[in-house]
Amino acid sequence: MREPTERRLSDDEMAGWLPLIRTAQLLPQSLDRTLRERAGINHAHYVILITLAQDGDRFVTLSELARGAGLSRSRLSHALDALARRGWIERTSCSSDKRTQSAVLTDEGRRVVRGAAPAHVAQIRGLLGRLDAEERESLAALLSKLLPGIEEAL
Template sequence: MTAAGQHPRRLDDGEMATWLPVIRFVQLLPQVLDRTLKEEVGLNHARYAILVTLAGQGEGTVTMTELARIAGLSRSRLSHALDSLEERGWVERTSCSSDKRTLSATLTAEGREMLRTAAPVHVEQVRELVLDPLTAEERAQLEAILSKLLPGVTAAL
């Protein structure tokens, strides 16, 4: 309720026409990516995102806090996913040498190999579902729009 006791402003028809496809897309895309990765390589999308994030760090390690932030996962969801990845030999967790309470994760050689297997499946689907239907100009517009919106969403986490 607003100060005047009225309901917050509702979305008008034009705003709703913009908003509904956004909701549908952000709900469906992860499900489709997840299903395909599971079917093709036995890896869900959240775990794939963790492997990609770790691979992007080169040979370095990433703290759990930083990994959760980059991958967009809660600490508990990240911990559960890392348990699974560690059991498969794809990730190794270690304590920080200066602070034993701080855990870090590193991608193993086996994890890099899994990523080499999964990446083509993921890339093909990203191109098919997101990039190929758009012109180069539309891709640039999408990048600009999302770059403008992401900071607000990230800050709200």
């Protein structure tokens, strides 16, 4: 095995990096396709809706939602406009600070989440079902180690 250099990944590093980056590229596309075909919603919108659904009736600020959904404020704003036009969310000002925008799921938005969830859950279980319990634990541990570095870079 070659010594790692600054200009080239070692064979060992490359063996870990290539499947990771390929997964990172293909997974969102796969999730998006399944949700579009089976539930008529794209993955980015679904992530926003489930983030709001997880917070119950609490208003979620746009900053919190952008962080949770992994979107820029600009992309989030466009997505929220589309979701509001469909009647799935409502945008409002926070009661404590009128300058802070927030979003809440509507009853129709909850219906959409409930309708899309089975397809999403089935796809995730199909993917994770290829791993045994120990492998799923290892995957969670490994990704938990990588995630902070990725978030820091953003």
